[in-house]
Amino acid sequence: MENNDEIxxxxxxxxxxxxxxxxxxxxxxxxxxxxxxxxxxxGYHKKAGMPHAEIxxxxxxxxxxxxxxxxxxxxxxxxxxxGKTPPxxxxxxxxxxxRVVMSMLDINEEAxxxxxxxxxxxxxxxxxxxxxxxKKLNEVFIENITNKKPFFVMKAxxxxxxxxxxRGGVSKWITSEKSRKFSHRxxxxxxxxxxxxxxxIMDDPLLTCRTGSYKQPKRIVFDMNLxxxxxxxxxxxxxxxxYIVTSVFxxxxxxxxxxxxxxxxxxxDVKNGEFEPQxxxxxxxxxxxxxxxxxxxxxTHGYFVKHDLYNKAYLFYAPKISGSYGAFNVVGSDAxxxxxxxxKLKHTGCRKIGEDILIEGYF
Amino acid sequence: MENNDEIxxxxxxxxxxxxxxxxxxxxxxxxxxxxxxxxxxxGYHKKAGMPHAEIxxxxxxxxxxxxxxxxxxxxxxxxxxxGKTPPxxxxxxxxxxxRVVMSMLDINEEAxxxxxxxxxxxxxxxxxxxxxxxKKLNEVFIENITNKKPFFVMKAxxxxxxxxxxRGGVSKWITSEKSRKFSHRxxxxxxxxxxxxxxxIMDDPLLTCRTGSYKQPKRIVFDMNLxxxxxxxxxxxxxxxxYIVTSVFxxxxxxxxxxxxxxxxxxxDVKNGEFEPQxxxxxxxxxxxxxxxxxxxxxTHGYFVKHDLYNKAYLFYAPKISGSYGAFNVVGSDAxxxxxxxxKLKHTGCRKIGEDILIEGYF
Numbered sequence: 001m002e003n004n005d006e007i008x009x010x011x012x013x014x015x016x017x018x019x020x021x022x023x024x025x026x027x028x029x030x031x032x033x034x035x036x037x038x039x040x041x042x043g044y045h046k047k048a049g050m051p052h053a054e055i056x057x058x059x060x061x062x063x064x065x066x067x068x069x070x071x072x073x074x075x076x077x078x079x080x081x082x083g084k085t086p087p088x089x090x091x092x093x094x095x096x097x098x099r100v101v102m103s104m105l106d107i108n109e110e111a112x113x114x115x116x117x118x119x120x121x122x123x124x125x126x127x128x129x130x131x132x133x134x135k136k137l138n139e140v141f142i143e144n145i146t147n148k149k150p151f152f153v154m155k156a157x158x159x160x161x162x163x164x165x166x167r168g169g170v171s172k173w174i175t176s177e178k179s180r181k182f183s184h185r186x187x188x189x190x191x192x193x194x195x196x197x198x199x200x201i202m203d204d205p206l207l208t209c210r211t212g213s214y215k216q217p218k219r220i221v222f223d224m225n226l227x228x229x230x231x232x233x234x235x236x237x238x239x240x241x242x243y244i245v246t247s248v249f250x251x252x253x254x255x256x257x258x259x260x261x262x263x264x265x266x267x268x269d270v271k272n273g274e275f276e277p278q279x280x281x282x283x284x285x286x287x288x289x290x291x292x293x294x295x296x297x298x299x300t301h302g303y304f305v306k307h308d309l310y311n312k313a314y315l316f317y318a319p320k321i322s323g324s325y326g327a328f329n330v331v332g333s334d335a336x337x338x339x340x341x342x343x344k345l346k347h348t349g350c351r352k353i354g355e356d357i358l359i360e361g362y363f
Numbered sequence: 364m365e366n367n368d369e370i371x372x373x374x375x376x377x378x379x380x381x382x383x384x385x386x387x388x389x390x391x392x393x394x395x396x397x398x399x400x401x402x403x404x405x406g407y408h409k410k411a412g413m414p415h416a417e418i419x420x421x422x423x424x425x426x427x428x429x430x431x432x433x434x435x436x437x438x439x440x441x442x443x444x445x446g447k448t449p450p451x452x453x454x455x456x457x458x459x460x461x462r463v464v465m466s467m468l469d470i471n472e473e474a475x476x477x478x479x480x481x482x483x484x485x486x487x488x489x490x491x492x493x494x495x496x497x498k499k500l501n502e503v504f505i506e507n508i509t510n511k512k513p514f515f516v517m518k519a520x521x522x523x524x525x526x527x528x529x530r531g532g533v534s535k536w537i538t539s540e541k542s543r544k545f546s547h548r549x550x551x552x553x554x555x556x557x558x559x560x561x562x563x564i565m566d567d568p569l570l571t572c573r574t575g576s577y578k579q580p581k582r583i584v585f586d587m588n589l590x591x592x593x594x595x596x597x598x599x600x601x602x603x604x605x606y607i608v609t610s611v612f613x614x615x616x617x618x619x620x621x622x623x624x625x626x627x628x629x630x631x632d633v634k635n636g637e638f639e640p641q642x643x644x645x646x647x648x649x650x651x652x653x654x655x656x657x658x659x660x661x662x663t664h665g666y667f668v669k670h671d672l673y674n675k676a677y678l679f680y681a682p683k684i685s686g687s688y689g690a691f692n693v694v695g696s697d698a699x700x701x702x703x704x705x706x707k708l709k710h711t712g713c714r715k716i717g718e719d720i721l722i723e724g725y726f
Contacts, residue, residue: 158704160678160722161694162525162687168700211582302686313684315523319724321676322705323665324525333686335530339537342522342529343683350713350720357713357722359523361682 015044024290027141029059035070054088068096075134077106078114089114099124103134129178130302149281151291163327178354188214190291196300197223226250300334370438378407387653390504394420395561398433417451432457438497440469441477452477462487466497466668512644514654526690541717551577555655559663589613665696
């Protein structure tokens with residue numbers, strides 16, 4: 001049985017989830033205010049620049065006097081700094097809330113300190129309620145702060161032997177409609193979707209999110225030499241959210257054409273004939289990409305696997321198998337010489353999605 | 364709720380399973396004799412040449428008078444011919460059993476006809492109780508009779524991207540001990556285990572069943588040019604159940620050495636530089652291989668996939684991934700040009716075996 005603190009915190013977490021994919025570079029935060037065992041206020045952080053969850057929750061209480069003596073549940077430590085908004089710690093102190101229950105402390109040094117501040121001011125603070133759930137909820141934010149890089153998600157649809165395309169590059173459609181719908185949801189959940197230039201040239205995808213009420217993702221193409229065709233389907237819709245990652249050496253006239261088309265060009269450092277990984281991470285973060293689902297192809301997955309950039313994987317296996325000679329394997333980079341140098345996944349799970357099988361896990 | 368016929372038939376099927384891997388070329392059959400709602404006799408077919416299940420069950424009834432007016436449940440139609448043993452139909456008729464409940468008719472024309480015979484003699488016959496379960500139980504036998512070939516099972520341990528070995532061929536151990544134990548059980552369940560000559564040269568396996576109380580499988584090496592090292596570990600134990608499939612063109616002196624070592628040599632026709640599939644099936648059936656789990660490597664799986672020889676797959680995925688260039692893919696044969704030419708699997712399922720993921724399915 002869950003205790004009351006856990007029940008109200010679960011509610012706060014479920015409120016936080018309503019903004020999935022919309023809060024970058026901020027975390028997902030929900031808040032619930034409880035008095036005499038009843039919820040009197042709720043709120044969540046909707047978008048960077050909008051009020052924090054604690055403020056939303058306090059604002060939802062009509063009679064501010066009710067806040068006196070209440071408890072606030074929030075899945076992340078209230079901020080303690082003047083950012084785009086004033087510190088929540090101060091607002092909580094002034095409101096008369098007497099108890100603050102948090103899942104976890106803020107790992108962002110700049111904003112942290114709210115718990116300590118409130119404690120010093122005589123407010124009771126509790127940390128660690130549903131901490132694991134809260135960390136999973138904010139895995140993107142934690143990766144951003146801890147490793148100064150986007151949270152990269154590997155998504156691939158393949159045959160049981162790892163081929164993502166047969167000879168000649170045909171890949172439509174390896175998996176079923178159900179799996180493809182699921183993939184569209186991933187585009188809505190993460191900030192961006194990224195593909196290599198070969199995928200654009202061969203498959204000419206649109207890369208939008210075409211399911212439910214999700215937001216549209218930024219659409220990123222990794223295209224060092226600006227080989228992207230001007231007539232790409234990608235440009236036919238929302239062209240201002242297409243981002244082409246290229247190099248300073250790419251053709252200048254093509255750059256001018258693309259800029260005139262309202263396409264975002266991101267210049268990234270090149271090393272050993274490929275994008276320098278840290279530069280890639282920095283430029284994406286600077287462009288508001290806190291999380292990105294990478295949909296391939298082979299060479300692109302190969303690059304991200306090789307450089308240990310992936311955080312999570314969604315691997316869809318169609319119930320099909322074929323010879324591998326001449327096919328494109330999902331990971332197009334050099335195999336290691338030793339098994340211990342393969343990349344390990346943790347917390348893996350498997351389930352059927354229609355007739356396909358989905359294996360999920362964390363790198 | 365199951366009715367009585369189903370309950371007793373389920374018992375017959377569970378008795379039949381006790382002989383898994385031991386009845387080739389015969390089917391798995393169990394029988395239960397019931398009188399006044401109580402089981403008075405049970406039996407199952409233990410091995411080719413031993414009594415059939417019906418006879419075992421009748422023999423288990425001490426007072427043969429009890430058989431009069433009883434019902435016998437048997438998962439396959441009683442045989443109606445003089446084979447290694449006299450027809451069961453005749454024995455049932457003479458015993459006074461008044462009702463025969465079967466899951467399915469015998470698909471082996473030579474032995475079938477028992478139901479019709481008994482019906483004509485005034486015995487009540489029922490066909491079709493737990494038919495699906497009975498067909499699954501005897502999938503090996505059905506494949507043998509229907510397609511005149513062994514039931515071939517693909518077993519592979521691989522990375523998530525289909526590599527069964529990294530560069531240089533290292534494959535020990537991709538999957539965990541739990542998965543390997545499971546694989547050992549497969550060696551006990553099927554008549555034989557088969558590998559390509561490259562696997563013998565690179566991994567030098569023993570290929571015995573090293574778990575539980577299972578029988579030892581026949582161990583088959585596909586070795587067209589007799590490249591097998593005389594010092595192979597394979598020969599260190601039970602060398603008389605090693606079978607080398609080779610060609611008439613292989614080196615005669617090596618053949619003489621191996622024969623002197625008590626190794627079974629099977630000569631198979633060669634076409635287009637590989638074993639002719641029908642000849643391979645025939646020679647294996649002739650050597651008492653009704654079912655065979657193929658453990659690779661890459662080229663061997665490639666051959667069996669390409670020629671549509673596989674019936675079932677057990678694919679173990681370790682929670683690891685790596686680049687594919689220079690690695691060995693699980694299916695070492697040409698990829699098709701069209702997705703529709705990939706091989707489809709049915710009735711797939713997935714589950715975790717320790718930290719690995721097992722995908723099962725039927726071709």
